[in-house]
Amino acid sequence: MAQPLVKKDDDRDEEADYSPFLGIEKGAVLQEARVFNDPQLDARRCSQVITKLLYLLNQGDSFTKVEATEVFFAVTKLFQSKDNGLRRMVYLIIKDLSPSADEVIIVTSSLMKDMNSRTDMYRANAIRVLCRITDGTLLTQIERYLKQAIVDKNPVVASAALVSGIHLLQTTPEIVKRWSNEVQEAVQSRAALVQFHALALLHQIRQNDRLAVSKLVTSLTKGAVRSPLAQCLLIRYTSQVIRETGVNSQTGDRPFYDYLESCLRHKAEMVIFEAAKAITELSNVTTRELTPAITVLQLLLSSSKPVLRFAAVRTLNKVAMTHPMAVTNCNIDMESLISDQNRSIATLAITTLLKTGNESSVDRLMKQITNFMSDIADEFKIVVVEAIRSLCLKFPLKYRSLMNFLSNILREEGGFEYKKAIVDSVVLLIRDIPDAKESGLLHLCEFIEDCEFTYLSTQILHFLGNEGPKTSDPSKYIRYIYNRVILENATVRASAVSTLAKFGALVDSLKPRIFILLRRCLFDNDDEVRDRATLYLNSLGDGSVAETDKDVKEFLFGSLDIPLTNMETTLRNYAQNPTEEPFDINSVPREVKSLPLVEKKAPGKKPTPLGPPPPAPTSASDAYERLLSSIPEFANFGKLFKSSVPVELTEAETEYAVNVVKHIFDHYVVFQYNCTNTIPEQLLENVTVIVDASEAEEFSEVGVKPLKSLPYDTPAQTFVAFERPEGTPAVGKFSNTLRFTVKEVDTSTGEAEDDGVEDEYQLEDFEVVAADYILKVGVSNFRNAWESMDPDTERIDEYGLGPRESLVEAVNAVISLLGLQPCEGTETVPNNSRSHACLLSGVYIGNAKVLVRLSFGMDSSKEVAMKLAVRSDDVNVSEAIHEIVASG
């Protein structure tokens, strides 16, 4: 007999951990489910069994396929009962069992009957259940009822249909889209929630139609929106419309801003907050627009409800990143939040204050934070550390107190992420604030004396090796480093050996002592440690106090200027094909492989053209090199410097699809035309491209490789080669005409007629630009690379870029003009920023390394100015880069 659901009252007090489901067992409950088959249904008992089943499901017990099917079939019998409560439980469990398609059919008719029942509760729930479990085919059968339900006078029924519509839109959009008229009607409903659900569905149906969304917003912002939830939704749609339309250039007014502002005076807190948040997130929001929103948020800061305080401080925190001045008014309220019971609120308040605070308040803030740090979790601490890091860079004069703070927390307990954040901050301080170097390095040394994280130890050792030798007294670091060799694991020991070698290479007076230490490492029990020690002992010379070779220094300090992924693939290939030859590092391609861009357009919207898919970027350059060297005419052109990405010369879906790839050699340029014939009834023969280079004076045509035959949908190539003055980045514009003999093809037999007709097809022009002569090659550490270049090659100049939409646009324009590789993620410009620094690197034709530093600034009238500093292996190249910008 199954355990009864209810025990007697007096039992309860004795059992502390009483639960009606104590000792519940799946097998027993499944047995109990047999009552569903009784001819005399006991509604109460059935409900209890369903509750038990739901309990099991909710606790994560899973039913096997057979069990689930059995339960499901038994449950369907319960539709015979007229008991409301039982029916409700039946609905619930059907949803939780998520039956398969063939099972769904069993309940469909029962549910459809309920959908048309007089009981509102039945209708509403049957709709929700049926829409949850149904698939597209069934949906067409019930579509009529759903449309009715959307405009049902009972709001619960209407909402159920609308919400189901929102879910179904994901799977069967074509059907739901047919309901727009009904949904439109429901938007006018007097029931607050129906309006909310209808608005959500209507917007989703029309979201790809900007005009319709804009109209919807326009009409509703004037009318009466009843529920706060619908109002919030409308605010979201409004800000979306604002984002897409932009500011009215004549009056400087933003459409719908007045509506957002009026929502700040709404009576519901959620609407007020939604509007304030929307205003702060407007792109390029002005101080005047911000002020009312900030005022509202400031009021929320002193609310008695934690949720309101949290929401307000979190939003202000975000605003402080872009408009710190706008938030300063709230500083007093914010300071009182530092002692807030809710630690999330306190952390947000502190980090906001750190962003908005001025130099004089730093010391006071640090004192408050120190008290607070001990009782918050690591994740909050990381946020604080990051805020302090940016504060240091803002107020370099305050580095002493900030560095002190960092070193204190470095000594305390903490997890890896937290410690890493601190170490990163200290490293950044040392790099950017020269005065902080010595004390910072010592703090790091102390830290690695007792550091449990191998990763951090090795990072610090590496950093110490680069920075330590340049300090006033390098010898004081040796002790810390050598301690690692004695005390730590093999990975750390190996790094310590490298660090010692760096000291030896740079500080001649220390060399003999370093040698003694390195020799001791020869007896280490780890291969890598011994190998490194041997290598360094041999490369550093004989151990006397003498200047180290420049080559050795370069070997020790130079960064590997080869992309690591390329290195990895080449090494793997080398290991797979064993040869006698030693591995040649120059065989590693230097081209940075760009990640394939993710197609943004919805798939299926545009049929893919018949042409060949663009060659996969990973193998493109190799493939091109092989292809070109296989053509005898081009075999003596030398080494391929760069191949451009394909440039389309025809519109999509035209008769012939042609794109061109520009191959740059030292002396020559080869244009590879990839042609595709998209007409099944035609065969093209003797295909060539007639190139008019009259607008490219420095180029002279030297050879053509025609294409014998171009059958339907089989891509093939024809080539044209040009000579140009060696080493110069000659630019010019080329116009192209495709010339060929066309033959009719009988599509049934696939045979072509013998006679053909000469024909021409106009292609679009393309240009050879300066960027074609520049290879994208990244460097791992830009600063080191920059400093290792000869400062005499540096050329600096300033340029006005005129008015621009945003800094992002200006930065991208310059990057694509130069065709260089952005380093260290500097190509991303933070939203709304007024200035930005960008680092670029690459190789110029003639194998000259080029590094570029760009500083952008934007004034209030959107005029962008740029400072361009170039260093390269060759002064002429530096000048050439400036010329590109000056003429671009």
Add this chain to the structure above:
Amino acid sequence: MNLCPAVKNILLLDSEGNRVASKFFTDDWPTNKAKEAFEKAVFTKTQKTNARTEAEITMFEDNIIVYKFVQDLHFFVTGGEDENEMILATVLQGFFDAVAILLRDNVDKREALENLDLILLCIDEIVDGGIILETDASSIASKVSTNSIDSAAPLSEQTLSQALTTAREHLVRSLLQ
């Protein structure tokens, strides 16, 4: 882009972080193990705070979590990091108050488990697949309780009168036949 306010999950846990009733509306936590881990993490993170008078709030792994405790029950509503905190708080308040009405203000774990059917129906009436259906506590409670087997009887006594009711139903049925 979906701009509709969305609830990621509704959790009802006991004072040790064990599940009483939970609903997950997104696929962020595909397995029961992941769900339990999330519940435990949320529970541990909020355990030491005092959320008995006012709903409290925190962030966890890009989720906003609003919560409120009563007796040995912990109520949670979570949403994405861009969600309006106050909307989530409204859902929480609706859930919390509706449960109080349904359990006749005897809100504790034992009562919740004994009336688990009501709790599950209650969650079902608040959120459907992440979309907010209703936030007004009395509307939620009335939708749930009109479905209860014998809405006339006080809920707390209903369990005691179960035997009697069953007998009565049997009697009625046999009379009808």
